Amino acid sequence: MASAAPAPSRKRLAIWISVGILVGGVLIVSSAYYMQTSRSPGINSGSRKQIALGRAVYEKHCASCHGARLEGQANWQRRLPSGRMPAPPHDDTGHTWHHPERVLFDITKYGVVPPHAPPRYQSNMPAFQSVLSDDEIRAVLVYIKSHWPAKVMEWRAEALKYLEQP
Incomplete structure (x- = not known):
């Protein structure tokens, strides 16, 4: 019975790792999108x-x-x-x-x-x-x-x- 208790914590750890990976992926994709769109041909505001x-x-x-x-x-x-x-x-x-x-x-x-x-x-x-x-x-x-x-x-x-x- 003592070995049954760690299973929920492993499950929680796996969920938190998955959430962290998902959030990290969203941040990376968002950053890449922002950097790409800010590199349009340089026609934003000018001096x-x-x-x-x-x-x-x-x-x-x-x-x-x-x-x-x-x-x-x-x-x-x-x-x-x-x-x-x-x-x-x-x-x-x-x-x-x-x-x-x-x-x-x-x-x-x-x-x-x-x-x-x-x-x-x-x-x-x-x-x-x-x-x-x-x-x-x-x-x-x-x-x-x-x-x-x-x-x-x-x-x-x-x-x-x-x-x-x-």
């Missing part, structure tokens, strides 16, 4: 210097289509006679803020191509891969984001928190 660079690059390469005030082209939601879409606004009236950082970066760098558009999609949006450095692209996106109101940034964070998982 004044980065915003100033973004503004200069935007004015030179983007404003002619997307507008000096990020307002986009008129009737941007209706196709042009060519069948292509007008340049959308990048302010809070458009849909730019709906997209994850990686999508915005890729579209700016490579153009509107798969996987961010259907195959053979026709767009007037050029690829800036051979024109702008990655840092300049990031700066433009930081500049654009610097114009979004706090409420849009809150909505965006809530909407995108599941899309930017690794």
